[in-house]
Amino acid sequence: MITFDHVSVTYAGAPAPSLHDVTLEIPEGELVLVVGPTGSGKSTLLRTINGLVPHFSGGTLSGRVTVDGLDTARHRPRDLATVVGLVEQNPSTTFVTDVVEDEVAYGMETMGLDPTSIRRRVEETLDLFGLTPLRGRPLGALSGGQQQRAAIAALFAAGPRVLVLDEPTSALDPVAAEEVLASLHRIVHDLGVTVVLAEHRLERVVHHADRVVLVDGGHTSDLLDPAEAMLDSQIYPPVVGLSRLAGWAPTPLSIRDARRRASALRERLVEASSRSVPELRAVGPATALSVSDLRVVRAGRIVIDELDLGLEAGSVTTLMGRNGAGKSTLLGAIAAQHPVAKGRVRLGASSVDPHAVPPRERVRAVGLVPQQPELLLYADSVAAECVAADADFGAAPGTTAALLHRISGGIDGAQHPRDLSEGQRLELALAVILAGSPEVLLLDEPTRGLDYGAKHRLGEVLSGLAAEGTTILLATHDVELAAEVADRVVILADGEIVTDGKAREVLSASPAFAPQVTKVMLPQTWLTVAEVANAIGRSA
Amino acid sequence: MxxxxxxxxxxxxxxxxxxxxxxxxxxxxxxxxxxxxxxxxxxxxxxxxxxxxxxxxxxxxxxxxxxxxxxxxxxxxxxxxxxxxxxxxxxxxxxxxxxxxxxxxxxxxxxxxxxxxxxxxxxxxxxxxxxxxxxxxxxRRLLRYLPATLYDVGTAVVVGLTFAPQLVTDARAVRAARTLRGHEGTGARETARLAVPVLETAFERSLGLAASMESRGYGRTVHASTRDRRLASGLALVGLLGVLGGLYGLLDASAGGALGLPLLAVGAALAAASLVVGASRERRSGHRxxxxxxxxxxxxxxxxxxxxxxxxxxxxxxxxxxxxxxxxxxxxxxxxxxxxxxxxxxxxxxxxxxxxxx
Known part of the structure; x- marks a missing residue:
């Protein structure tokens, strides 16, 4: 269906090719997963399939890419639109229309389907992706996950034979991600559509994949069997980590397979778990952040109502909940980005009201890393950005650069912030915000586009900050990150708190929010591979 | 209702x-x-x-x-x-x-x-x-009515039309993010510092939109031959230039107001002709x-x-x-x-x- 024949891609002005002599043949009706660290050339590989690289992006492509017999050198992306649908990483920049329903219909309109079939397909697609209640809503007013679903639906509705998706689930809550993957699974199995997707959250997708391609530094592997690929991939989901630890073979990819093999490991851990209940981080009194009877209204709609929340100083709390539950709005209200309609927010030991103080003082009490970290970055090089941040926060020269070094371990200071990978941009934005040394640090969806390595580093940085007394509240869909760093988990639904408790209890109690290790080890409540490894080490 | x-x-x-x-x-x-x-x-x-x-x-x-x-x-x-x-x-x-x-x-x-x-x-x-x-x-709603025959001109119009409103939205977002770095986000110096990131963001978005329209089939080859397509595009381009020149003449009274109206009329006629030529071959359909x-x-x-x-x-x-x-x-x-x-x-x-x- 898709053939790469000695394909290399070099962008204009780039010192090295982004793709290096790729030869692959993807058969029809396969679900192929592209795995690789950030900046390894995954996005470039995907964008060559519909010809956006090089027709739109520029650069040189040597070799040949053919899709359904059409050579992308001679067919422009618009001519390939009937064959290939491409869902980009950040769907909000790719919407052509304003309203969900129009967006779903757009592709079919350009293809010239007759209005009756468009109507029918619009209805079917809206149902398939659970968008019917949102059909008349402006796309700009949807939450990130809803936008992602709308973008996939819009592409799918046009009926392409190949669907290419770049990180389709990274902005979705676990349940919504499962829904999207289930519908992808269905269209692969029932309709014979070929799907190629790149995703960092392997724990969500790897068991759906028929084949895996590993990408590293522009080089690709052959089409591999997923279990074999996971055997020696540098990037692997927790369940594979557990399997490597316990020495299971063949490598299980799904929770179900892993549970079948896990009984011996569970027995081995019974004793260990009774002895080694992992100790909680020492935390201060619940005065770092207090929110009482909060109501936030955005665009005439009540997003948050009657919300009470108190955070202990030096603790890490994750805020979870489905897309559109009000997580970002709550963080925005705490950081005084959105006005508060009712209720009060107080920060830190000196009870600062963030809405009453000027920004200059507010940044000492609270720092927010927004969902799009690039909004915080203005300078034309990383080094200049660090200098500007020192000046902004009145910190000693070099503070931000030192923080950045600690967080990321090496970003070239001469690079332009917009040329950084998603993960590096987040690290830079985090360093900028930390230069203000806020008492309370808020992070909105920080794991989007991060590979396991970057995520692990972020987890360590956050734990380190908490140990130094910073109170951290992060909104995330990433249960694995929550399992790694959180003391406490708060689950939000429709602007109200539905669950609030210790991370271990909350994460192991709810099937939707349980990390993979917990699902495998239930009824024991281990959260991470590291914990299990630790326990085995101690019990042995 | x-x-x-x-x-x-x-x-x-x-x-x-x-x-x-x-x-x-x-x-x-x-x-x-x-x-x-x-x-x-x-x-x-x-x-x-x-x-x-x-x-x-x-x-x-x-x-x-x-x-x-x-x-x-x-x-x-x-x-x-x-x-x-x-x-x-x-x-x-x-x-x-x-x-x-x-x-x-x-x-x-x-x-x-x-x-x-x-x-x-x-x-x-x-x-x-x-x-x-x-x-x-x-x-963007207007875009749905932009004929696909004007593809080459159309992409430029897309970028142009969405740029200004996008600029306003992005200016708000960047200004809000500015307060996170301890700035009020107001004042002349602030405005000057905001200009570059706002322009960059808005421009990137407009380009993203154009790429997305491209990959979703906007302006697919609806003509039998390249010659036809070039004819329609050329006609449209000359027509649009005529319309622009005419509008300029009408708007700016000092620059040959007498030439304005005829130029506008000819330009409009040419543009309309290219639309008619294109529309007759256009396979695009409409939903609501x-x-x-x-x-x-x-x-x-x-x-x-x-x-x-x-x-x-x-x-x-x-x-x-x-x-x-x-x-x-x-x-x-x-x-x-x-x-x-x-x-x-x-x-x-x-x-x-x-x-x-x-």
């Missing part, structure tokens, strides 16, 4: 906005210009497209900045308008011989200030009309297209009437169209006021946009 309340055809709002802008561009009468801005605000308040983030205020703010800038520059440099009424005198900076044409400081007269205000108010009013059109029907009914006609006419009245007035040289800057209120021709007020009619005669929660 129907499930999908009717929205006015976006082309109707844009015709209305362009008509009103043409009207505003022909006069320097401050009362008429303020009326135009008032009409824009009223109509937008009543009939705003809920899917947009109301770019009107951004456009009004830019207008205000333009006026302030002009006034300050006039005080410092003068503008060649000599008046009797000296308000105050700034210390004059002596300039070397070669710069004798330039004056720095010196007496500031009421007449020169009024001239600056009237002239820049005209630009502000035109901007308000464009902002209103943006707020009433988002350019907005229909053109009497409210659309009323709206387009409500914009056309002030344009016609003011163009006629300025050609005939009515009193109070081009105002000589002098103390006191200028003459106010009744037909002009009536025509501009007529433009507010769509605020009540059109269907109300959906007001569901957003």
């Amino acid at each position: 129907p499930l999908r309340p009717r929205l006015l055809h976006p082309a109707a709002w844009w015709l209305w906005g362009l008509g009103l802008a043409t009207a505003a561009s022909r006069t320097t009468n401050p009362v008429v210009l303020l009326l135009v801005i008032g009409v824009c605000i009223v109509v937008v308040t009543e009939r705003r497209d809920p899917a947009t983030t109301n770019p009107l205020w951004g456009f009004l703010a830019i207008g205000a900045i333009i006026i302030a800038f002009r006034v300050v520059m006039t005080m410092l440099l003068g503008n060649g308008v000599h008046g009797e009424t000296v308000l105050f005198t700034l210390p004059r900076v002596p300039l070397p011989e070669w710069a004798s044409g330039i004056r720095l400081g010196g007496p500031v007269t009421l007449e020169s200030l009024l001239y600056a205000v009237y002239d820049s108010l005209r630009l502000a009013a035109v901007l308000a009309c464009l902002g209103a059109a943006n707020a009433l029907a988002s350019p 297209r907005d229909r053109w009914q009497w409210p659309e006609t009323v709206t387009a006419l409500a914009g056309a009437v002030p344009a016609v009245v003011l163009v006629a007035g300025s050609v005939r040289g009515w009193d109070g169209i081009i105002v000589t800057p002098a103390p006191g209120l200028p003459a106010l021709p009744l037909p002009v006021v009536a025509a501009v007020l007529l433009a507010a009619v769509p605020a009540w005669l059109t269907p109300r946009p959906r007001e569901e929660d957003r």
Whole structure:
């Protein structure tokens, strides 16, 4: 269906090719997963399939890419639109229309389907992706996950034979991600559509994949069997980590397979778990952040109502909940980005009201890393950005650069912030915000586009900050990150708190929010591979 | 209430906005210009497209900045308008011989200030009309009606049309993010620092949109041969150039107003021809297209009437169209006021946009 024949891609002005002599043949009706660290050339590989690289992006492509017999050198992306649908990483920049329903219909309109079939397909697609209640809503007013679903639906509705998706689930809550993957699974199995997707959250997708391609530094592997690929991939989901630890073979990819093999490991851990209940981080009194009877209204709609929340100083709390539950709005209200309609927010030991103080003082009490970290970055090089941040926060020269070094371990200071990978941009934005040394640090969806390595580093940085007394509240869909760093988990639904408790209890109690290790080890409540490894080490 | 309340055809709002802008561009009468801005605000308040983030205020703010800038520059440099009424005198900076044409400081007269205000108010009013059109029907809705035959021109139009409203949205986002770094996000220095990131973000988004339209099949080859396609594109390009030249002639009375109308007519004819040629081959279909009914006609006419009245007035040289800057209120021709007020009619005669929660 898709053939790469000695394909290399070099962008204009780039010192090295982004793709290096790729030869692959993807058969029809396969679900192929592209795995690789950030900046390894995954996005470039995907964008060559519909010809956006090089027709739109520029650069040189040597070799040949053919899709359904059409050579992308001679067919422009618009001519390939009937064959290939491409869902980009950040769907909000790719919407052509304003309203969900129009967006779903757009592709079919350009293809010239007759209005009756468009109507029918619009209805079917809206149902398939659970968008019917949102059909008349402006796309700009949807939450990130809803936008992602709308973008996939819009592409799918046009009926392409190949669907290419770049990180389709990274902005979705676990349940919504499962829904999207289930519908992808269905269209692969029932309709014979070929799907190629790149995703960092392997724990969500790897068991759906028929084949895996590993990408590293522009080089690709052959089409591999997923279990074999996971055997020696540098990037692997927790369940594979557990399997490597316990020495299971063949490598299980799904929770179900892993549970079948896990009984011996569970027995081995019974004793260990009774002895080694992992100790909680020492935390201060619940005065770092207090929110009482909060109501936030955005665009005439009540997003948050009657919300009470108190955070202990030096603790890490994750805020979870489905897309559109009000997580970002709550963080925005705490950081005084959105006005508060009712209720009060107080920060830190000196009870600062963030809405009453000027920004200059507010940044000492609270720092927010927004969902799009690039909004915080203005300078034309990383080094200049660090200098500007020192000046902004009145910190000693070099503070931000030192923080950045600690967080990321090496970003070239001469690079332009917009040329950084998603993960590096987040690290830079985090360093900028930390230069203000806020008492309370808020992070909105920080794991989007991060590979396991970057995520692990972020987890360590956050734990380190908490140990130094910073109170951290992060909104995330990433249960694995929550399992790694959180003391406490708060689950939000429709602007109200539905669950609030210790991370271990909350994460192991709810099937939707349980990390993979917990699902495998239930009824024991281990959260991470590291914990299990630790326990085995101690019990042995 | 129907499930999908009717929205006015976006082309109707844009015709209305362009008509009103043409009207505003022909006069320097401050009362008429303020009326135009008032009409824009009223109509937008009543009939705003809920899917947009109301770019009107951004456009009004830019207008205000333009006026302030002009006034300050006039005080410092003068503008060649000599008046009797000296308000105050700034210390004059002596300039070397070669710069004798330039004056720095010196007496500031009421007449020169009024001239600056009237002239820049005209630009502000035109901007308000464009902002209103943006707020009433988002350019993206208009895009759905952009013929695919104009592909090459079309992509440029996409980037252009979505750029300004995107700029306003991004300016808000960047300003909000600015407070996270301890800045108020206001003031001249701040604005200067924000300019680059805002422009970058808005431009990236517009390019992203163009890429997305490309990969979703906008402008697929609908012609039998490349020659046909080039013919249609060439026709469209020449037509658009004609329309632009004609509009320029109409808008700027000083640059050959006599040539304006014929050029516009020829350009429009050529553009229409390319559309007809293209549309006959176009395979694109429509899903729930907005229909053109009497409210659309009323709206387009409500914009056309002030344009016609003011163009006629300025050609005939009515009193109070081009105002000589002098103390006191200028003459106010009744037909002009009536025509501009007529433009507010769509605020009540059109269907109300959906007001569901957003």
